[in-house]
Amino acid sequence: MLVKxxxxxxxxxxxxxxxxxxxxxxxxxxxxxxxxxxRIPYKRTQVNKHIASGFHKEEFAITSHEWLVxxxxxxxxxxxxxxxxxxxxxxxxxxxxLRYNKLIITTGNSPRKLSIEGLADEDIFxxxxxxxxxxxxxxSAKAKRFLVFGAGVEGVETASxxxxxxxxxxxxxxxxxxxxxxxxxxxxxxIQEAILQTKVKLVLHxxxxxxxxxxxxxxxxxxxGINYPYDAIIASIGYSPNIHLVKETEVKHHRGILVNQYLxxxxxxxxxxxxxxxxxxxxxxxxxxxxEHQGKIAGLNACGHQIELELKPFRMKTSVFEQFFFSFxxxxxxxxxxxxxNNGIIRHLYLNNDGKLIGVLMQNDKERAKIYQKxxxxxxxxxxxxxxxxx
Numbered sequence: 001m002l003v004k005x006x007x008x009x010x011x012x013x014x015x016x017x018x019x020x021x022x023x024x025x026x027x028x029x030x031x032x033x034x035x036x037x038x039r040i041p042y043k044r045t046q047v048n049k050h051i052a053s054g055f056h057k058e059e060f061a062i063t064s065h066e067w068l069v070x071x072x073x074x075x076x077x078x079x080x081x082x083x084x085x086x087x088x089x090x091x092x093x094x095x096x097x098l099r100y101n102k103l104i105i106t107t108g109n110s111p112r113k114l115s116i117e118g119l120a121d122e123d124i125f126x127x128x129x130x131x132x133x134x135x136x137x138x139x140s141a142k143a144k145r146f147l148v149f150g151a152g153v154e155g156v157e158t159a160s161x162x163x164x165x166x167x168x169x170x171x172x173x174x175x176x177x178x179x180x181x182x183x184x185x186x187x188x189x190x191i192q193e194a195i196l197q198t199k200v201k202l203v204l205h206x207x208x209x210x211x212x213x214x215x216x217x218x219x220x221x222x223x224x225g226i227n228y229p230y231d232a233i234i235a236s237i238g239y240s241p242n243i244h245l246v247k248e249t250e251v252k253h254h255r256g257i258l259v260n261q262y263l264x265x266x267x268x269x270x271x272x273x274x275x276x277x278x279x280x281x282x283x284x285x286x287x288x289x290x291x292e293h294q295g296k297i298a299g300l301n302a303c304g305h306q307i308e309l310e311l312k313p314f315r316m317k318t319s320v321f322e323q324f325f326f327s328f329x330x331x332x333x334x335x336x337x338x339x340x341x342n343n344g345i346i347r348h349l350y351l352n353n354d355g356k357l358i359g360v361l362m363q364n365d366k367e368r369a370k371i372y373q374k375x376x377x378x379x380x381x382x383x384x385x386x387x388x389x390x391x
Contacts, residue, residue: 011035014274017295118211330359
């Protein structure tokens with residue numbers, strides 16, 4: 001049976017980052033990269049941002065077929081059905097079986113299901129993959145009224161795109177505010193203000209949700225006693241790590257695949273990185289750059305290094321409803337907060353006890369977003385900020 005030196009399961013940035021790291025260390029070992037989608041791996045965070053404009057099949061590709069060929073990386077379009085950790089063997093939906101020396105699992109996550117009595121899963125759209133977003137684009141040709149469940153980043157971005165298309169949008173969340181994972185209540189208020197200036201209906205504190213038909217036989221979702229007619233429903237209510245491949249194996253898992261500080265699983269020649277990995281702190285990350293960083297560390301360690309992963313915070317940025325928002329909240333509790341605003345720009349700067357920048361919330365300074373990132377990485381002082389990032 002054919003044996004590959006390295007097999008990477010999952011067509012996201014963590015997998016690609018691992019491959020690049022392996023090739024920097026090892027120019028000759030065989031690498032097989034597996035994706036269960038119908039296109040070359042792509043930047044998944046872009047697809048729901050382009051519902052209004054649409055996109056072609058390889059528009060957001062994170063690499064090229066030429067790069068893969070030049071670096072002797074085989075890309076396999078197939079689905080892994082099972083892992084045999086004793087034989088170091090994978091079973092595929094189409095290809096049969098292959099063996100590996102080192103395995104890196106970067107299978108990411110899947111949308112949590114929105115359960116509404118009376119509706120089947122296939123009646124609800126998601127925005128996790130390009131194919132799912134293409135289904136929404138096709139449906140929008142006939143659908144006018146959209147209910148979007150989930151006021152996190154993807155839900156708000158999706159609502160913004162639908163408004164661009166002239167759709168009627170209701171944005172629904174069980175929580176008390178939008179984008180609460182990344183912003184303070186005050187900054188969430190700025191985002192909600194931008195939302196409410198459009199024609200989006202914002203429904204927060206949603207508790208009881210059920211499907212009904214009105215007196216005319218039209219489809220409605222009833223939320224806390226109020227009926228909302230709709231043509232299509234989109235759910236973006238969170239994600240769960242894709243751990244199905246390890247559930248019947250010796251690989252330990254909980255929410256995600258349990259890894260040590262080297263991104264190594266409980267089976268020594270299997271690593272996990274990105275949204276599927278659960279770290280010793282019990283944290284499961286969910287940002288693009290976090291997955292990219294972890295993929296690199298996993299790839300290097302699979303080559304024999306012993307590099308410890310530092311779980312650093314990463315910034316989140318989004319453009320919605322003609323506004324730009326940037327978030328890098330500090331983990332430290334004892335901080336000094338400085339609020340500044342001018343010419344439509346609002347920013348909250350978090351300084352540590354040494355007077356160095358460790359966090360930023362920002363609105364409408366998109367052109368300088370990379371400078372904010374640099375300031376955070378280099379921990380600028382307030383005089384540096386006012387000199388190099390004046391407001």
